Amino acid sequence: MADDKQLMAQVKQWILEAGEEVKRKLQDPLIVEQKSSRTDLVTNVDKETEAFLVEKIRSHYPADQILGEEGLGDKPETTDGRVWIIDPIDGTINFVKQRENFCIMIGIFEDGLGKLGFIYDVIKDEFVYGGSGTGVFLNGSPLKQIEDVPLSEGLVGVNGTMFVNNYMSTRNVGLASSGFRILGCAGLDFLHMFMSRQCAYVSNLAPWDFAAGMVIGHALGLRCSRLDGREADIIGERVPFVIATPSAYEEIQALVIAAG
Amino acid sequence: MADDKQLMAQVKQWILEAGEEVKRKLQDPLIVEQKSSRTDLVTNVDKETEAFLVEKIRSHYPADQILGEEGLGDKPETTDGRVWIIDPIDGTINFVKQRENFCIMIGIFEDGLGKLGFIYDVIKDEFVYGGSGTGVFLNGSPLKQIEDVPLSEGLVGVNGTMFVNNYMSTRNVGLASSGFRILGCAGLDFLHMFMSRQCAYVSNLAPWDFAAGMVIGHALGLRCSRLDGREADIIGERVPFVIATPSAYEEIQALVIAAG
Missing domain, CATH: 3.30.540.10 (Fructose-1,6-Bisphosphatase, subunit A, domain 1)
Structure with missing residues (x-):
């Protein structure tokens, strides 16, 4: 410590x-x-x-x-x-x-x-x-505690290509939210998450894109994993990734599973 | 004066x-x-x-x-x-x-x-x-003079719904650029334009969304109009709108016309 x-x-x-x-x-x-x-x-x-x-x-x-x-x-x-x-x-x-x-x-x-x-x-x-x-x-x-904002009440950050193709339901996630944003920088999306300015972020990320955000996110009570729910590998390949409030995470998992 | x-x-x-x-x-x-x-x-x-x-x-x-x-x-x-x-x-x-x-x-x-x-x-x-x-x-x-950045070399701001539906070629515009962003605030896109941080912005705007940006944009040598090239009406309805550098504006008009 x-x-x-x-x-x-x-x-x-x-x-x-x-x-x-x-x-x-x-x-x-x-x-x-x-x-x-x-x-x-x-x-x-x-x-x-x-x-x-x-x-x-x-x-x-x-x-x-x-x-x-x-x-x-x-x-x-x-x-x-x-x-x-x-x-x-x-x-x-x-x-x-x-x-x-x-x-x-x-x-x-x-x-x-x-x-x-x-x-x-x-x-x-x-x-x-x-x-x-x-x-x-x-x-x-x-940092103040994260608010457990549900998907319908929060903004989400998305990856543009995944969104356009509705890859793994990414567009459905965006449309179920209060609004979707594309910022071009994973770090900005993570910062929005930590300050309760967004309730979810879905993107295609390499370990250097998500490593820091995953550690801080877990410490703040956010959920994060590969978009299919499996644990993300910090020395692995680029993967579809999600970080979200506990409520939004469950809703996103349901949308991903529903889409097959 | x-x-x-x-x-x-x-x-x-x-x-x-x-x-x-x-x-x-x-x-x-x-x-x-x-x-x-x-x-x-x-x-x-x-x-x-x-x-x-x-x-x-x-x-x-x-x-x-x-x-x-x-x-x-x-x-x-x-x-x-x-x-x-x-x-x-x-x-x-x-x-x-x-x-x-x-x-x-x-x-x-x-x-x-x-x-x-x-x-x-x-x-x-x-x-x-x-x-x-x-x-x-x-x-x-x-303010410094705007750089006349071509579409392929600049970022563009887009409206999410127009982008998803490729309405009036909006998605083609985004894909022809260096990257597309969705910010959720027209004013931020206009400010990016004025600081040469973006080369175009395509959205569906009401007069209160574009009035200030159009005046400043024209003064800085940017092109702006309805997306179909007609003049925007400051007391009219919400319309597909574009502001761009002179080069990017011509490229966007060509993409819109090509799509019919």
């Missing part, structure tokens, strides 16, 4: 430092490259931020494993020991096109169990971090 | 004052009512903010006509003289569920010509206002 709190304070400082550097670099032209397609981008800042965080972890905790979106960590094959999962810039298209609406995210796991999560909206300066052992904080203050 | 500048300064102050009051009222429980459906809401703050603005206009400019979303103004049947178009809380569902991501908007027209527009994201404190005669300002500083 005391160790968790110290680790939380340390990682929080690293991320704040990384955020300052990101803001500074936004003054200069970005170097933007395509990854798998013209809408899958990476910039020098994604890579440099991951390098900064990997270096911090390696120098302080050399025995730990690291999974980073930009591949500067390891390729963990087991979840034994301590595993760090990093998304240096979540929402890279927003970062490039809007220079806002992106997050830095880290999830920390021990023997597969979520210990700490960190999600930092750099430009809005909204930083949520913590876990079950430490409690969860928003910019230094304990 | 001098008169426009004085009017701009005066209305800006009214809106800032209204914004302070809105923030104060967000501390108290809201009184929420349904209008046409469970996702079409109005609150006491929508009505009170419109009443405040209507009273200001009436007391200073009794000869002017006012069209307000909540119906506290007039029902203008002509665009003769000066017409004020008010959306006291644009994005009411966001306002109720998120307590952020909403705007106060006013458009001012003289004999049908756009003179001044005001869009204020109250919580983010991002306020864009002005017109062709005065220039356009962001929180007191002249």
Whole structure:
């Protein structure tokens, strides 16, 4: 517990430092490259931020494993020991096109169990971090308890492609809610969840997209899993993922099952 | 010109004052009512903010006509003289569920010509206002010129229902872009346009949704019209509407025409 709190304070400082550097670099032209397609981008800042965080972890905790979106960590094959999962810039298209609406995210796991999560909206300066052992904080203050909002009374964040194709009932989920939003950054959807500004988020996520949000979500009493109800694998493939209030989670599971 | 500048300064102050009051009222429980459906809401703050603005206009400019979303103004049947178009809380569902991501908007027209527009994201404190005669300002500083970003290189905001149904090619527009977003507040999409954070916005809008954005957009060299290319009527019905950079506007018109 005391160790968790110290680790939380340390990682929080690293991320704040990384955020300052990101803001500074936004003054200069970005170097933007395509990854798998013209809408899958990476910039020098994604890579440099991951390098900064990997270096911090390696120098302080050399025995730990690291999974980073930009591949500067390891390729963990087991979840034994301590595993760090990093998304240096979540929402890279927003970062490039809007220079806002992106997050830095880290999830920390021990023997597969979520210990700490960190999600930092750099430009809005909204930083949520913590876990079950430490409690969860928003910019230094304990976060209020989540309201158990049912699907019909809350907003939901969706993945646009899943929504258009009604993949695994995603469109039905959106239409059963008070309204659906597409933000282009998983971290922003998780932050909305933690502040009771949304009751659910359904998307197709890689471990670096959901690791931090899953740890914090569980600590706050939210439900999260693969959309089919199975547990999400923190060193696995990209999967349809859901985080929701307990009530909305049950309603979403019923919609997914009804659709077969 | 001098008169426009004085009017701009005066209305800006009214809106800032209204914004302070809105923030104060967000501390108290809201009184929420349904209008046409469970996702079409109005609150006491929508009505009170419109009443405040209507009273200001009436007391200073009794000869002017006012069209307000909540119906506290007039029902203008002509665009003769000066017409004020008010959306006291644009994005009411966001306002109720998120307590952020909403705007106060006013458009001012003289004999049908756009003179001044005001869009204020109250919580983010991002306020864009002005017109062709005065220039356009962001929180007191002249706004930089818009970049003429083509559709493939920019983000677009879309209306969810139009997108799902590919109504008038809206989905094709989204898929031809760098990414599509659904924000639930027209004012936020207009602000993204003015800051070159988006290259287009396609939605189904009433005059109070587009009046302010159209005036400011024209002053900044953006194109805007009904989605079919006809001029939008500031005292008319809700219509499919587009605002875009000159390049993206031409591409969108071609997609709409291709779809018939």
